[in-house]
Amino acid sequence: MSITRAKSIDSLYEECKDFDLVLVPDAPMASALNRRLDQPHFGPFAITPRRLAARRREQAEDRLAFLELIQTADLNWKEASHAVGNILQCWEYQGTANAVLDYEQFATTATHTAVDCIGEMDTTSKRLTEYTIDADTSVAVVGFKQLTELERSILPSDYETVDPFTEESFNYPPFRILDSPAAIVDAVLHTVTPENANDVAVVLDAASQYSSLIESALEAADIPYYGGPGFTDNSSHRAFLQLLRHAHAGRDTRVGDVRPLLVQLGLVVDIEHDEKRLRDLDVPEIEWLLEFSADIEAHTLASALDKFETVTGSSLDAFREELERLGIQDDIVTEQAVDRLEFYLQSYEVPIDRENDGVLLADAKSAAYVGRPVVFYLGLDEDWTHSSPRRPWVDRDQEYERNIRQFQLLLQNGVDQYYLVQDTAGGTPVTPCLYFEEILDEEFERFSDLDSIQHSRAARTTHDGFGKESIDVAAEKVTAFSQSSLNTYVNSPRDYFFSRLLETPDKDYFREGNLFHDFAEFYVTHPDVIRSDDLDEIAEVILDDVDPFLRGVDREVRLTKYRIGLQTVVEFLDANPPADGSFLTPASGWGTNFFAEYYDRPVDAPHTERWFENTDLGLKGKVDLVYGPTHLLDYKSGTKKSATSIVKHSALDPPSDKPNFQALLYLTQHRTEYLGEELQFTFFHFLETLDDVVTGDGNLDDCLTTVTYHPVAFEEHIASRNVFTELQEDAASNCNKTFSKAEYEEYRAVLDAHAFPDTQDSDELIDSGFGQALTDRMIDRVGDYKYVTSGCKQALRHLIRIRNRNYFTDDIDAFEGFVQERLEELNARRAGDERFPVAGLTEEPNYRYVDNRDCILEEGTR
Template identity: 55%
Template sequence: MPISRAKPIGSLYEDVADYDLVVVSDPPIADALNNRLRRPHIGSFAVTPRRLATGRKEPAEDRTAFLSILEETDLSWKELARIIGDIIQCWEETAAPDRILSYERYDTPAVRSVLTKLKSLDTTSRLLTEYQIPNTQRVAVVGENQLTPLEQSILPEEYDTIDLFTDDAFPHPPFRIFNSRTAIVDALLDTISEENAEDIAIVLDGSSQYSSLIESALETANIPFYGGPGFNDEPDHRLYIQLLRTATAGSNTRVASVQPLLEQLDCNVDPKHADKRLDSVDSGWFDRFSATIDNETFGSALTAFETRRSVTLEQFRDELTKLGIIDQPVTTNRVDQLEFYLDSYEVPIDRENEGVLLADATSAAYVDRLVVFAIGLDDGWMRAVPNRPWTDEDAVYQRNIGQFQHLLQSGVEQYYLVEDAQGGQPVTPCLYFEDLLETPYERFSDLRSIQHTRTHRARGDGFSHTPLDDPIDPTHVNSMSQSALNNYVHSPRDYFFDRLLSSPDKIYFTEGQLFHDFAEFYVNHPELIASTSVGELLEFMLDQTDPFLRTIDRETQRTRFNAGVTTLMEFLDEHQPTHSIAIAEESGFGENVFETYFDKECDSPVTERYFTDDTLSIHGLIDYVYKPTHLIDYKTGAQKSRSKVVKHSAIDPPTTKPNFQALLYLTYQRRQQPDEVLSFTFVHFMEAIDDVVNPNETPNLEDIQTTVRYYPELFASFAESQTAYEELCNGYKDCSGTFTALGYLSYQSLMTTHPFPDQPIDELRDSAYADNFTEAIEKSVSGIDADVEKGCDQALRALDKIRKRNYFREDLDAFESFLEGQRSELNDRHQTHERFPVTGLAGETTDRYLNHRDLLLGHD
């Protein structure tokens, strides 16, 4: 069916002007008809059934009934609210209060008790049940099918019906499609002003993000409005509830989860503590309030809150009194009850009805303004159909879709402002359109629509700027750490935010630092650690991480610490330093907590060595110099293979998860130990945790190490070496048999005349080089128990694996040039104020590897 055209209010008034009484379904329609009354009239003219029966503005009877019965029952607040809601809903749909008892599920002692009390109250439903319009008046009923059965029960025996709609179709305005909610708000502010506010209504889903955005925008622009935020949305009301909730929540609340509350209470906590338990940091006034919460009543807590916020919340205090909890002690259960009450019922507030009218699409049926903006028109506009046995779902749906049609036509001018997509996903138009529009669609752009680009408004002078007395010189970067380089290559803008913003302390940082401190101290004072009980060590380490831990986390963390220190001690016992050469001049920066605990210094030249090299543009911290040619780094994270370590340090192009640590440290080490084979080992000591906690297993230290090497020669030269040859002889069967028979001198001569090319292995295996390589070897060996062709193919793959698992001279040479290029580019961006791009050298970013995903608005 198409959208039925609604009668204009003027036309509707002409239809009902001669009647004594006009019954309508919606208060705004009644008000609009009464405003057009052109003759003297005693008593009501246009009126809703509820106002006619009660003689007053219709209160929310479920709330008043809840408050009236609350003190007379032992039912929980949730059960009482549910029963009252069910009774009133059944009463509305059947016009008989006792009908609910005819349904076996609802015929319970609790329902009977509440029903008895409810029928004795002066509720709208009871007054409607008892009221009957006398037959002495000429009565017109506008939109009879929009009235509920209870509302229809007051109608006299004779009355005339007036349809809200004509037989014509309503050619709805085009959907005006914007790119974002902000663009819609800007478009509204381009149209609305303080002068025309009385002529405009905005209809929207009151629970959507549009609501808060539009309210904030109107308030900022000093445009009056009403019908928006209610009692439950008052910031101080919600803040008071959150204060009680947090104060009674126990010891596991994290600072980050209540940071807005602390800021509103002027109890600022350093952002670095965001991941710590709230009770482990100093939060000033909140600490003192929480310490006395067991002795506070809701009333005294409200007084303390009012004093702290310099506000007076008299209506909230009245509501606490009506609920009977004003003098009750604050407990978690009572806070739950209060929050449930505020979420379930809208407390009426007095407000001035001036300015732009904000109407909720799920409750309004008509707004009487010249210009009406319908915002969103998505599935948030759907009205709920109660799933109850007494509900005639078809009748309720017809009432709802009728109200929807009428609402769409409110005003002399209508504008539909919508989004076609949100977060890359299409927005589904309100499902009522499926019955009202004949055109098939999936999104608004499939219907008659107009695309709007975002409008940019001039908002006064914006933020004022105070010029600096002295200009600030741009930052000049002399060197970068491996983590900074990783981040910069992945996403320059994410790197930029890392420089601007401080990050909160994390438990994995604290845990990792504890393990590093322990390893350093153990190398320097193994005898002191050996004489200290493991339990004492673990308790000390647990104390360092206590601000991050819930009570139930301590045993898990104890197990992690035990596994970590056990594995580190075993590893270091097998890898004692055999030298005292300092390849980095400075000792590690920061305090080692074990130094303080044991009152012993760590002064070894082989542990926690900080290096910086401005010529290479790098700096870093070496965990352990096992040998002058072998560096070790401790890791708590997941282990990577040698090939993955090398793969993710690629520079042409980088991967989407670059990690240059091994390559960067080996590049520095090459300057200290030129022309040497160098090693860099990651010790993933937490990989052995399962073996440590299992008494029947012993950790295999080889399994937790990943070692990559640097060879001080070009790979083509290395491929000729005895080392490479022995790798082939110890390889697969056919490879081993072929090259053992060939002999090293013949192999060296062959590789000299056939230098190993820099080519992807898939291409190499099918290349002319592979054919010539195989042919040359086949001529040199014969009569062996091996497939020579297969052995040659295995050799090519083996040499490629060596290439992908190690670094060679050309790799570090290229990396040095890469470092200089990155530092130069970074300093150019600082000097020229060029915007840092989101995407890095890999051409894309991976969200889970970004530190500041929420601050990156999109790709360039």
């Protein structure tokens, strides 16, 4: 089938104008028909059944019934709400108030109580049940199938039905595909002005992100609208509820958890404090908030509201009236009271007075008729599909037919319709509303499979027709990567982009790491100042500084951790004192040092916290400790990594899924100072032996991982006599036994005759031509024994370990070229030549290492 064309309002009026009364399924259609009356009409002409019976605007009777029930019956709020919902819904579908009691599983004591209460109320449903239309009134019913059983119950025995559809098909407009919800909202604002706002309607799923986006955009553009935010959307109402909830959150509440509340209260707090406890924030303006939370159960809901109004200078009269309707204004602000209040506001829409002026925001799941000449439809995705009630009194087939007819009517509103959609979101196709499967003849999975137009996001223009002024400013070039920025860029250029734009909160592990680094730097300069007995005091100092990030229960564990970490640093530096640094130029006083200020002593050692920036290489960084002329050291508080892991994750082609170029980057820089020298880089994981120290088994060697740079190519290195000696003495036993019976020249001959394969896998090496040649040579020299074959395999594995645990000249050379390529690429993107893609040199980034995850969509634009 296809979308069935709906009759125009003029056509419907022509069919209905001679009737005394015209019943329609929704109020906007009734208003449109009434506006076409060309002569006086006694009494209502076009009207909904509920409006006819009640002689008043339709009210949310579920809320009114709930309010009555909790005042007159001893039921908890959720139980009362559940009973009210079942009763009114069953009444709508079955036509009588007590029909729900015919279903045994729903005929609970609470339901019986609620039926008795609601049956006595003056509800619209009750008036509808009792209402009858005079037999001599000529009645036309537009969209009979759209009416429920209760609405049909008022019809006289004689009436005429008018089908709102023709027998023709509706040629729907193309789906206009845009990149994002923001682009869709921009497209609407590109058309709407304050002058034409009354001619425009926007249809959307009220629960979707489009709702808040379009409301914010219209407000920012000073374009009037109505039909949008409700009672609970009021920012002051939300802030008050957040205040009540926060007051019960406990002493460990983080700044980030209550940031929306702080913003609403006008308190500006830097994002760096988000991970800290609110009570540790040194901001005088929040003192009242802390005091309020401490004394929360001394407040009633009414007095808490008074306090909020006083502090914020706002007036929440409507909220106070609602508390009084609920009868809870004098209730103490317990967690249970807050839970009940939030449940009520989430379950029922509190009516508010609206100005019916401006752009009409219509919910896609409500009325089928929108009386505006220009209608925008936003999203049209699967969330537009109605969820039919799963109750035994609901005929699901009939409900589905009612919904799909309403959907077809909805799609045809206005003179001009614009279907604005996304084709993908979060890297997956957007599923069109499921009703399209029923009403379209075409096969499709996404909007682009249908008649559609792809739109790129255009630059916004002002309503006077002028675009934004182009400013020709060249982007400042990036001349060097730090190791952290290179890691981020290679994993996800988009994440790198956002990391330059956005502030991030300070973390406990950042603070801990910085304090340990400062202590190590201070101890290298002043080992005589720190005594063993001082470590307890220093651990307390670190704990006090990190304390705002911690839960109360974490303090003792962290104190032990800090004490052992400090002890490990001291033991290592005492046992392995670094060179005196006389081979270095004086340090430039990089940064500040917490313990230098604490002990009021300068930190001026030239070999600690050594900053470099080499724009020729495109590299910059800070070396924790120049341990010796050819040896660098970095302190790490995280989990120890092996040399194999360090080399593996600094791979270039392709990069690792956990890129980390720190050792390679620092060795590349250090090579420029000690060309032709063997260099070492050691990671000192000073917390690695934490558990062992507690049990008395700590070993400093377990904290160290060293990678070595050999100033030769890999093949030249393994062809050396030193490596041959390793095979004779330091490798596995069968390898030692085999190669001890061979001569160096025989080993070297194999390397000269056969190229070492480009692999880091030992099994591949063993199966390669090189591996077979080495094995054959050793068998010829030593004999065809099992231990010789085994020993050759051990030798080949030893060579692969050398490859996988060290760096060589070809690695450093390749890295220098890699950095220059990334800098050229980065600066081209900064200049606007292309977008920063989500993924870099791999198919997708490793999202575990993406810092700005909420800013990145997993989409196809990479």
